[in-house]
Amino acid sequence: MKFDGDQATGFADRFDxxxxxxxxxxxxxxxxxxxxxxxxxxxxGRGFGPDPRQYPDYKGPRYDIFEAVDSPxxxxxxxxxxxxxxxxxxxxxxxxxxxxxxTTSPAMTVVTRFSDWRSVxxxxxxxxxxxxxNDMLVFxxxxxxxxxxxxxxxxxxxx
Amino acid sequence: xxxxxxxxxxxxxxxxLGILLxxxxxxxxxxxxxxxxxxxxxxxxxxxxxxxxxxxxLTVPGxxxxxxxxxxTDNKGGKKxxxxxxEVSGAVEIEDNADPEKKxxxxxxx
Numbered sequence: 001m002k003f004d005g006d007q008a009t010g011f012a013d014r015f016d017x018x019x020x021x022x023x024x025x026x027x028x029x030x031x032x033x034x035x036x037x038x039x040x041x042x043x044x045g046r047g048f049g050p051d052p053r054q055y056p057d058y059k060g061p062r063y064d065i066f067e068a069v070d071s072p073x074x075x076x077x078x079x080x081x082x083x084x085x086x087x088x089x090x091x092x093x094x095x096x097x098x099x100x101x102x103t104t105s106p107a108m109t110v111v112t113r114f115s116d117w118r119s120v121x122x123x124x125x126x127x128x129x130x131x132x133x134n135d136m137l138v139f140x141x142x143x144x145x146x147x148x149x150x151x152x153x154x155x156x157x158x159x
Numbered sequence: 160x161x162x163x164x165x166x167x168x169x170x171x172x173x174x175x176l177g178i179l180l181x182x183x184x185x186x187x188x189x190x191x192x193x194x195x196x197x198x199x200x201x202x203x204x205x206x207x208x209x210x211x212x213x214x215x216x217l218t219v220p221g222x223x224x225x226x227x228x229x230x231x232t233d234n235k236g237g238k239k240x241x242x243x244x245x246e247v248s249g250a251v252e253i254e255d256n257a258d259p260e261k262k263x264x265x266x267x268x269x
Contacts, residue, residue, distance in 0.1 A: 028217070145228040
């Protein structure tokens with residue numbers, strides 16, 4: 001299955017759709033796509049943590065949070081919806097993406113977590129991606145190999 | 160006579176515009192796609208920090224495509240090998256049963 005930048009094709013069911021949506025829109029590349037295509041992207045703030053009145057000695061991770069509103073790409077019939085991207089304040093890397101999926105009734109809470117970030121040849125890649133819908137784990141993708149390369153030039157036969 | 164000439168001019172103008180405008184729109188779309196395929200430039204500084212954190216693949220030409228090979232486990236415990244190709248343009252392709260023999264030369268294990 002694929003998303004060519006304009007439309008998604010080849011997915012068979014809701015699971016496939018969730019998988020494709022995760023890579024198309026829940027990633028940093030998804031946020032950049034929204035920004036470059038005129039979607040609304042807003043930095044809500046940096047260094048978010050739990051309420052200091054309740055957790056005065058909190059030493060855990062803090063997050064820089066972006067809010068983005070864009071039209072759905074994988075499910076084109078859906079209405080524009082908002083996603084929040086949580087970046088680890090210390091590393092700058094994406095930790096999770098959270099939103100309400102309005103294409104289901106009732107709308108479903110979705111959390112995609114990115115962890116186990118590894119550096120390969122000067123680039124960082126997530127080693128583990130997990131998707132939760134209504135707090136239930138939908139899938140875990142554990143990366144064993146990754147690489148970055150130049151985009152393949154279109155061949156005469158694929159033009 | 161004069162009104163006939165004006166009418167002909169209007170028709171010809173319409174025809175020419177009808178041909179040129181869609182061509183211009185197609186060219187604009189092609190240019191936009193080409194720009195999106197490049198590493199992002201001119202992003203707001205708010206986002207730039209997080210793009211820089213990821214490193215070369217989103218900042219230096221020549222690594223615009225990321226390939227992930229790994230194991231997907233669904234909520235019923237089913238497992239399968241996937242090959243995910245993600246481009247900086249936003250394009251994504253997911254293939255089942257990634258064949259380890261097809262891995263790109265230079266693939267790094269993590």
